[in-house]
Amino acid sequence: MEFLLSLWEYIVIFILAAIPWIEILIIIPIGILNGLNPLLVGFLSFLGNLSTVYLLILFFEKFQQWRAKKKPKKEKKRAKRAVEIWNKYGLPGLSLAGPFITGAHLAVVIAISLGAKKQATLLWTTISLALWTIAITVTSYYGVDLFKN
Incomplete structure (x- = not known):
């Protein structure tokens, strides 16, 4: 029973990261x-986040059509910063x-909207998420360890 609870926690990590x-x-x-395994948390978070980013890039045109149907939005501060x-x-x-600035998903939307190629966006987003996942996992693990001691 404990195994199923633990498995469910990791599934939730994957879904929330997406x-x-x-x-x-x-x-x-x-x-x-x-108290979850840091390597597994990092790995599943990376996969969860990356999966929806990949889907966004793959279906970017459909996303733009859907977004265009919604009422026009004002340019937000984060989007302005991303363009800068x-x-x-x-x-x-x-x-x-x-x-950190906009979230990976909005950064992808802005990049492709500004003319970035999908493959290049995919590559750079994957590199970015991998680096940030490693940094956040290590920092979180040792940060939690410091608070426990």
Whole structure:
């Protein structure tokens, strides 16, 4: 029974990491704080977040059509900041800063909207999420360990 509860916790980690604006920045520390295996939490968070980013890139045109049907939105502060980063550092800069500035999903939307190729966006987003996952997992693990001692 305990195994099923633990399995369910890891499934929830994967699902929550896939949701835009929750993503890896929030879910990894929470999972580690709850005593789950840090490597598994990091890996599942990475896969969860990356899976919805990949789907967004794959179906970007459909996403744009859906978004265009909604009433027009005002440009938000985070999106403005992302465009500034794009103009200064290009796709690599936006991809690497994206998880903190806008979230990975919005960074992908902005990058492709500004003319980035899908394959390049996929590559840079994967690199960014992998690096941030490692950094957040290590920091969370040792941060929790410091509080316990």
